[in-house]
Amino acid sequence: MGAVKGKRMPRAVREQQMMDAAVRTFGQRGYRAASMDEIAELAGVSKPLVYLYLNSKEDLFSACIKREADALLEAVRAGxxxxxxxxxxxxxxxxxxxxxxxxxxxxxxxxxxxxxxHGEPFVTEVSGMRDGIVAFVTGLIGAAAREAHSDPALADRDVAGLAQALVGAAESLAGWANDTPDVSAREAAATLMNFAWAGLENLMHARPWTPPAG
Amino acid sequence: MGAVKGKRMPRAVREQQMMDAAVRTFGQRGYRAASMDEIAELAGVSKPLVYLYLNSKEDLFSACIKREADALLEAVRAGxxxxxxxxxxxxxxxxxxxxxxxxxxxxxxxxxxxxxxHGEPFVTEVSGMRDGIVAFVTGLIGAAAREAHSDPALADRDVAGLAQALVGAAESLAGWANDTPDVSAREAAATLMNFAWAGLENLMHARPWTPPAG
Known part of the structure; x- marks a missing residue:
């Protein structure tokens, strides 16, 4: 992340640079250990400017959560x-x-x-994002069930439970994939798709789900 | 939970009563909002006795995490x-x-x-329990793969990823089941077993995994 020191940069651009630096620092050091000095330095601005624009460490962290939650939800929807x-x-x-x-x-x-x-209000903010992802996945599984138009169809409650299971599995795998050397995003997605779509029984008998080319 | 005031109760029994009261209070009020006054009253003892036996709110919370983590892991193993x-x-x-x-x-x-x-050291303590459950599930899935002795067998890394997915799905479903009226433990387990064993494709075509009787 380059330190850009030009004075004519619009506030919105500066704020995004500060948040880029903050996400990196919070993600790598943890919320408590992250210092505003380090964030300001990484963003190439003065610490008073960070406080002027984003008010406090708490508000900066909340702003990072909101921005990154929106970005993740948008990435999934767009995919x-x-x-x-x-x-x-x-x-x-x-x-x-x-x-x-x-x-x-x-x-x-x-x-x-x-x-x-790190307690409230952060837990509630990230729960809101999770609810958004669960709702989106519930819609996908419900649509898949209608497409298969099996009789009896899956009850709404079953669909809700399956969406919870799939989202929980994805959260767990994403942490594992990021912590495990050489596990690619494609491999993590294939593991989960195999698990979710084909089921363990088929995997045990070497009948995996096959991803489309590309 | 009855308030037992007899003076001859052994310390170990008293401590368990205090921890019963603490788990209930922490679970329902949250760690921050839970008061030592309330815990002492629910346990039927004086507040100084809680401090004498369990030292501080932090230590009491840690003791509750450890006891409940061991109990959960033991329940799964025993099952x-x-x-x-x-x-x-x-x-x-x-x-x-x-x-x-x-x-x-x-x-x-x-x-x-x-x-x-609520940050450290609690996050690390509960991560240890989770690692224990993941290791146990990894063993189960690995045994299942060997039992099916398919060729090619599932690689160790695939087994590790599947265990992460299953544990994440179970955590997510347990929270949902406890928050949703009338979802029974058996129903939550059946939802996850269907999902994990039969896979979504089979569920979509009304081919669920069938639990054994009993």
Whole structure:
């Protein structure tokens, strides 16, 4: 992240640079240990300017959570093409999730570890993002169930439970993938898609789900 | 929880009563809002006695995390009969997990919400328990893969990823089941077993995994 010191930069651009530096620092050091000095230095601005623009360490952390939560949700939504068959939609959504968390490990650490481990209001803010993802996945699984139009159809409550299971599995795998050397986003997504779509029984008998090319 | 005021009660019994009261209070009020006055009153002892035996609110909370983590891990281990086929082992382990979390919702709230949202040393303590559960599930899935002796067998890394996915799904579902009226432990376990064993594709086509009777 280059330290840009020109004086004519618009406030919005400066703020994004400060938040880039803050996400990196919070994600790598943890919320408590991160210092505003370090964030200001990494952003190439003075510490008073960080306080002037973003008010306090708490407000800066909240702003980072909000920005990164919106970015993750948007990445997942954008990854899903609603014209595709159900399994391809789920696959592309999962892949978008794992690509985003792999490319933004500090942001994922802020959302998944830091925000949840430092009490309110951060826990509530990140819960809101999680609810948004669960709602989106509930919609995908519900659409897949209608597409298969099996009889009896899956009850709404079953669909809600399956969405909780899939989101919990994805959160857990994303942390593991970021902590484990050489696990790629594609591999993490394929592991979860195999698990979710084909099920363990098929995996045990070497009948995995096969991702589409590309 | 009756307030027992007899003076001859052994210290170990008193401590367990204090911890019962503490788990209930921490689970329902949250760590910050829980007061030592309330815990002492619920345990039927004086507040100085709680401090004498368990030292501080932090130490009491740590003791609760440790006790409830051990109890959960033990419940899951005890629920699994290693002489059963792989899917029946997983089913019985999942059912033991959901029965335990449903019967001890305050303990689950302490482990899954409170301990993780109040920083160190609590986050590390509860991570240790999670690692223990992941290791146990990794063993179960690995045994299932060897039992199926498919060729190619699942690589160790695939097994590790699948265990992460299953544990994450179980955590997410347990919170949902406890927050949703009338979702039973058996129903939550069946949802996850369907998801994990049969996979979404089979569920979409009304081919669920069928739990053994009993």
């Amino acid at each position: 899903v093409d609603p014209s595709l068959p159900a399994d391809a939609q789920l696959w592309s959504g999962l892949r978008a999730f794992f690509v985003h968390t792999a490319e933004n490990p500090d942001a994922w650490s802020v959302l998944h570890r830091q925000a949840r481990s | 699994v009969d290693p002489s059963l086929p792989a899917d029946a082992q997983l089913w019985s382990g999942l059912r033991a997990f959901f029965v335990h979390t449903a019967e001890n919702p305050d303990a689950w709230s302490v482990l899954h919400r409170q301990a993780r949202s």
